Amino acid sequence: xxxxxxxGDIGSIMAMQGFAGLSLFSxxxxxxxxxAIIFGQMGVINMAHGEFMILGAYVTYMTSQVFTxxxxxxxxxxxxxxxxxxxxxxxxxxxxxxxxxxRHLYRRPLDTLLATWGLSLILQQVYRSVFGAREVxxxxxxxxxxxxxxxxxxxxxxxxxIVMALTAVISVFVFLLIYWMGWGKRVRAxxxxxxxxxxxxxxxxxxxxxxxGIGCGIAGVAGSAFTMIGSTxxxxxxxxxxxxxxxxxxxxxxxLLGTIASAFxxxxxxxxxxxxxxxxxxxxxxxxxxxxxxxxxxxxLFVLKVRR
Amino acid sequence: MTFLNRKDIAAIAILAVLLxxxxxxxxxxxxxxxxxxxxxxxxxxxxLVLCWGDAGILSLGQGIFFxxxxxxxxxxxxxxxxxxxxxxxxxxxGIPDFMDWNQITSLPLFWRPxxxxxxxxxxxxxxxxxxxxxxxxxxxxRRVGGTYFAIITQAVAAILTILIIxxxxxxxxxxxxxxxxxxxxxxxRPDHAKIVLYFINGGLLIVCVLLAQFVRRSKLGRxxxxxxxxxxxxxxxxxxxxxxKIFVFCLAxxxxxxxxxxxxxxVGFMSPSFVGIVPSIEMVIFCAVGGRxxxxxxxxxxxxxxxxxxxxxxxxxxxxxxAMGSLFILVVVVFPDGLAGIYRRYLxxxxxxxxxxxxxxxxxxxxxxxxxxxxxxxx
Numbered sequence: 001x002x003x004x005x006x007x008g009d010i011g012s013i014m015a016m017q018g019f020a021g022l023s024l025f026s027x028x029x030x031x032x033x034x035x036a037i038i039f040g041q042m043g044v045i046n047m048a049h050g051e052f053m054i055l056g057a058y059v060t061y062m063t064s065q066v067f068t069x070x071x072x073x074x075x076x077x078x079x080x081x082x083x084x085x086x087x088x089x090x091x092x093x094x095x096x097x098x099x100x101x102x103r104h105l106y107r108r109p110l111d112t113l114l115a116t117w118g119l120s121l122i123l124q125q126v127y128r129s130v131f132g133a134r135e136v137x138x139x140x141x142x143x144x145x146x147x148x149x150x151x152x153x154x155x156x157x158x159x160x161x162i163v164m165a166l167t168a169v170i171s172v173f174v175f176l177l178i179y180w181m182g183w184g185k186r187v188r189a190x191x192x193x194x195x196x197x198x199x200x201x202x203x204x205x206x207x208x209x210x211x212x213g214i215g216c217g218i219a220g221v222a223g224s225a226f227t228m229i230g231s232t233x234x235x236x237x238x239x240x241x242x243x244x245x246x247x248x249x250x251x252x253x254x255x256l257l258g259t260i261a262s263a264f265x266x267x268x269x270x271x272x273x274x275x276x277x278x279x280x281x282x283x284x285x286x287x288x289x290x291x292x293x294x295x296x297x298x299x300x301l302f303v304l305k306v307r308r
Numbered sequence: 309m310t311f312l313n314r315k316d317i318a319a320i321a322i323l324a325v326l327l328x329x330x331x332x333x334x335x336x337x338x339x340x341x342x343x344x345x346x347x348x349x350x351x352x353x354x355x356l357v358l359c360w361g362d363a364g365i366l367s368l369g370q371g372i373f374f375x376x377x378x379x380x381x382x383x384x385x386x387x388x389x390x391x392x393x394x395x396x397x398x399x400x401x402g403i404p405d406f407m408d409w410n411q412i413t414s415l416p417l418f419w420r421p422x423x424x425x426x427x428x429x430x431x432x433x434x435x436x437x438x439x440x441x442x443x444x445x446x447x448x449x450r451r452v453g454g455t456y457f458a459i460i461t462q463a464v465a466a467i468l469t470i471l472i473i474x475x476x477x478x479x480x481x482x483x484x485x486x487x488x489x490x491x492x493x494x495x496x497r498p499d500h501a502k503i504v505l506y507f508i509n510g511g512l513l514i515v516c517v518l519l520a521q522f523v524r525r526s527k528l529g530r531x532x533x534x535x536x537x538x539x540x541x542x543x544x545x546x547x548x549x550x551x552x553k554i555f556v557f558c559l560a561x562x563x564x565x566x567x568x569x570x571x572x573x574x575v576g577f578m579s580p581s582f583v584g585i586v587p588s589i590e591m592v593i594f595c596a597v598g599g600r601x602x603x604x605x606x607x608x609x610x611x612x613x614x615x616x617x618x619x620x621x622x623x624x625x626x627x628x629x630x631a632m633g634s635l636f637i638l639v640v641v642v643f644p645d646g647l648a649g650i651y652r653r654y655l656x657x658x659x660x661x662x663x664x665x666x667x668x669x670x671x672x673x674x675x676x677x678x679x680x681x682x683x684x685x686x687x
Binding site for chain 1: 630
């Protein structure tokens, strides 16, 4: 496996691939956090989650275009505006979808899968009609393009650092939301017994809608982060949806800590192996391992004692 | 034929007449070949009715089994098409062309048995069923079901696709296995061969319908439905729920594999685009549109959706995804039982009124054994 690299080189490669893995980890984690809320807490299988992410990516793309045309002086900070916009747009669409579609299907979780798949097809075609089938990439402001040199051989891209920071903020926010504020309790109450939750004074429809909206909004933020590591195309979301579901299931669907741990493991394993093997084989080996572990331990890495 | 009531016999007769007489007479060979292609999805839909509609196990990996069946058949056909004489311009004659392009100099070990037609015919259902058995044993024995099962099968479909695309030299990569010519010396490319294959396909489908109906009307079929509705109660009654689930999952896999092999024969190639997540979900949709609890509904669903897809993509390709997406949403939200549900609600009572009443020749004790109503009404 050494293939003529010296030990020091291997160290640097591991560090740099590791950091490349961290960018992937950020996108995975943001996707997975949104899905952990929607799937883990609410029990809805949202196959259109990838399309919400791509929506965020397109919002980021449009914001960058608008800033280049009308506000070139403020271009340096457009990314932060784009993140907020992506959250709002994806969240709003999420709430609309919940109102129009998902609320009719809470009793049939498997059917949400089919319905949201239909939704994802429609969204893909919308993107294709509006933005064209070709991939689009965003221009990054100059200060984000650079790299911080840690040592002579290890260089770390700044946009990766920003995406990491963003991910950390969102993770803390989700943690507070689910475990510290009453919100998570209300969501779980609604899911475990809708009628009873309504009887004790929880506005179940409001809880559903806002929770779904937040999950989709976080997917939108993932889209913003995604523009930093890849180019956006109408079908890019589909490539990530299975990985994301695996991340959530692998971590243990109800456990946010598990989601973080599994997103980290999967993205790091993939990124590190990609350097030595071809990309597709790295992906196959990681997915196979995850599926294998899930067959031995179906409840995932971290188990919360939750009443089903 | 105790497992068929009068309506089943009528429905099978209508299906047989439609597939084996009406369509071949009305359509030109090109269109007939297309219908044959759609019907191969009918096999998958049939399996899904048993697995998903009856037993409540949603598999998002039927494309795996469809693809494996298809690939087994394609490997045999490809080996026959790459005899040393036909491939003498290659640097290594006698191996498939894509292997030669990928600098592979000898036939890989797992390709070798596919020289034999008998082995291939056994392998077509057996390889997918074995994989289904492994997945089923690992999952159902640990009481994993529902959404988790769906996601894992989906992941397996993703893995298989990536593997096939990545291992170009062994599998033909993203192009798949193409340029298939003869089946045991018989050219499958001309129109008359396609018509013969269409009839074989239609006949096999009818046989599989009979098999599926037999399973559904047996005691096993009723246990499957009971399991879907109240799994714990079935378990507490002393049945080993996992084994029933594994059986029905394997059966569905085998049916899908037959469809895949027929697909390869009729279309003339096999590629990873029929294996992955997207085709797998589409197969579920065919079944859902037709009606997940009706065998005939599922077959008509596969025909209708595919026909609509061809029509749309010929005329208005950009509208196709909109139409398909809206169709899914509509079917799931408004008509959960699909076409069959509409039929049952509006047409079935009419049919009942038109048929003369059944004369009960069955002794009273046996009545409990012959359900007059299909078990799917038990909701």
